[in-house]
Amino acid sequence: MTPGLSSMTAQEPSLGACVLESTDVHTVCGTITVTACGRGIHRLDLPLDEENSCRSSPYFEPFGKVFPKGKAKAVLMADCLSQVHEAADKVTKHPHTENYLDWCRKWLQVYSYNPKQASACPQPPLHHPIFLTDSFTRRILLALRTEIPPSHTVSYGHLAAMVAAPRAARAVGMALRRNPVPLLVPCHRVVRSDNSIGGYAGRRGIHLKRLLLQHESLSHNSF
Structure with missing residues (x-):
């Protein structure tokens, strides 16, 4: 199971056959809850009532990795970008909810590092x-x-x-x-x-x- 993925699923009548799962993602603006089904992303819930969460978010540790001290920022960014593309490719072959959540999480982490780089990355499809x-x-x-x-x-x-x-x-x-x-x-x-x-x-x-x-x-x- 993807790290941080909620083990609970929910089926909302207004969404028909969509069974939803969610995971939390640490970003530049705090912890965001991402919700998806097996066809795409449904919701991103931002921490609107947690003004101080923006200052304490561990978004600077991308994808749970610890990079060597002094590693060039460009090399780190290239590694992050490649992971977004790999996640997108994985969804093409295996369109499951966990894979959409993983893709969105990695995109959000790139955005937290460099918004302009994120805009050049593939975004997950939306299914709300x-x-x-x-x-x-x-x-x-x-x-x-x-x-x-x-x-x-x-x-x-x-x-x-x-x-x-x-x-x-x-x-x-x-x-x-x-x-x-x-x-x-x-x-x-x-x-x-x-x-x-x-x-x-x-x-x-x-x-x-x-x-x-x-x-x-x-x-x-x-x-």
């Missing part, structure tokens, strides 16, 4: 119901996932215009609040038109949004 049928929310979330890379932000209005709904800026905020997979769909990169930080998970996660933007080298004074 929001992503399975066409809707305004799905279009907004997929546009954000594919079009706004690390170290970039987008306003609510601009994101609405990207899906041909330029007057729907307020609806964008509602769509982002329904995002079940933050970081994989980077709703922290959406800010107000005046470049102020805006909300995140209502307003409970403002400290996480600020930390993630700074992690991606966007430490504007207004944040």
Whole structure:
């Protein structure tokens, strides 16, 4: 069994035949609980109420390895990236829940080291119901996932215009609040038109949004 994988499974009526399993992942913003089925990722639950967890996370020990003292950062990063690709290849051959969780965990750990490198890595597929049928929310979330890379932000209005709904800026905020997979769909990169930080998970996660933007080298004074 994958280390840290919950031995309990849950079947949610709204998700049909999806049997869900979860695991905890140590990241730059604290411990995230990742939930998946045998077809993809369903949820990433961030530690919204644990502001101090960001400072104590052991994300700097990637994949449970202890690297030799003085090992070049580039070599360490190459090793991390190769593990993400190996995890993706393994899922192609053996599409099981544990393998999707492993893939997501390794991607999150690369993101914690270097967001730009993570954006070049394959992300695990998403299988939450929001992503399975066409809707305004799905279009907004997929546009954000594919079009706004690390170290970039987008306003609510601009994101609405990207899906041909330029007057729907307020609806964008509602769509982002329904995002079940933050970081994989980077709703922290959406800010107000005046470049102020805006909300995140209502307003409970403002400290996480600020930390993630700074992690991606966007430490504007207004944040």
